[in-house]
Amino acid sequence: MLVVEDEVFLAEALQAGLRHEAIAADVAFDGDEALERIAVNDYDAVVLDRDIPGTHGDIVCATLSREHPAVRVLMLTAAGRLRDKVGGFELGADDYLTKPFAFEELIVRLRALARRPPAAVRPVLEFADLRLDPYRREAYRAGRYLKLTRKQFAVLELLMRAAGGVVSAETLLEKAWDENADPFTSAPRVTMSTLRKVLGEPDLIRTVSGAGYRLAAPEKSHGS
Structure with a gap:
């Protein structure tokens, strides 16, 4: 903004x-x-x-x-x-x-x-069993309401808009923090850690070494 x-x-x-x-x-x-x-x-x-x-x-x-x-x-x-x-x-x-x-x-x-974004972007975001409504500021996983801090919500929204693509720490700082944020701050990493705990298991957030973070659907278990 x-x-x-x-x-x-x-x-x-x-x-x-x-x-x-x-x-x-x-x-x-x-x-x-x-x-x-x-x-x-x-x-x-x-x-x-x-x-x-x-x-x-x-x-x-x-x-x-x-x-x-x-x-x-x-x-x-x-x-x-x-x-x-x-x-x-x-x-x-x-x-x-x-x-x-x-x-x-x-x-x-x-x-x-x-709520009136370009046609390619959906107002309500969905990924795996996650559902996020940016306008109502509500997020759910498998129907369970997620009590997120403002920063956690902003980070999750960025990940969901990327639809499985990698979101760099720099992008997180630019979009969820601001241009004056210390580029060496651990804030994105800490927020990502607490966000994972709120989302629960199985883990949907993947750390891509040297690149950033992305959402990944959990692998389906196969019966013996």
């Missing part, structure tokens, strides 16, 4: 709140910095203040729509007029929130946007 907001207090408050929800968030304080970050980072969504210094938010939004169509844009503005909202949607925004707003509403809207 990228938060583009020139009000430093609001930007940092949003970043802290998103991190509390286990959503990795970077911050850009003007349009130029936003475009630089967007060019080098793989964001899932951008919370974009329309009236920002440097490159105007409208241009940032149009650039995202044109060059990064898979990135969801939730536009923030102090303007609540219908004409302004229509203008934002015409630029490619996916949703619109007028300041001041409740943080809880921002989270609900972001969750709702996550």
Whole structure:
């Protein structure tokens, strides 16, 4: 997630709140910095203040729509007029929130946007006997509700979206933590260990030496 907001207090408050929800968030304080970050980072969504210094938010939004169509844009503005909202949607925004707003509403809207991903990505994820609903923040194994921490949920979601593909520790840090995370931290390994315990047996998480982690369906036992 990228938060583009020139009000430093609001930007940092949003970043802290998103991190509390286990959503990795970077911050850009003007349009130029936003475009630089967007060019080098793989964001899932951008919370974009329309009236920002440097490159105007409208241009940032149009650039995202044109060059990064898979990135969801939730536009923030102090303007609540219908004409302004229509203008934002015409630029490619996916949703619109007028300041001041409740943080809880921002989270609900972001969750709702996550339910409208590219066609290739299913809103509800399934792997073996795992079922994960990103919108409702619920996960089950063989019908058993899994009580996960926010970080465990974020890591499991990344593994399930990879559908058996390897997810590197770097990707985990980028998506479930943030760009400022210590690359030598043991946090992904520790979180993976606790996640395994919550999921129970048989183990579905495989460690791929030197590469990362992936989900693997348990091998079926053969009778003698």
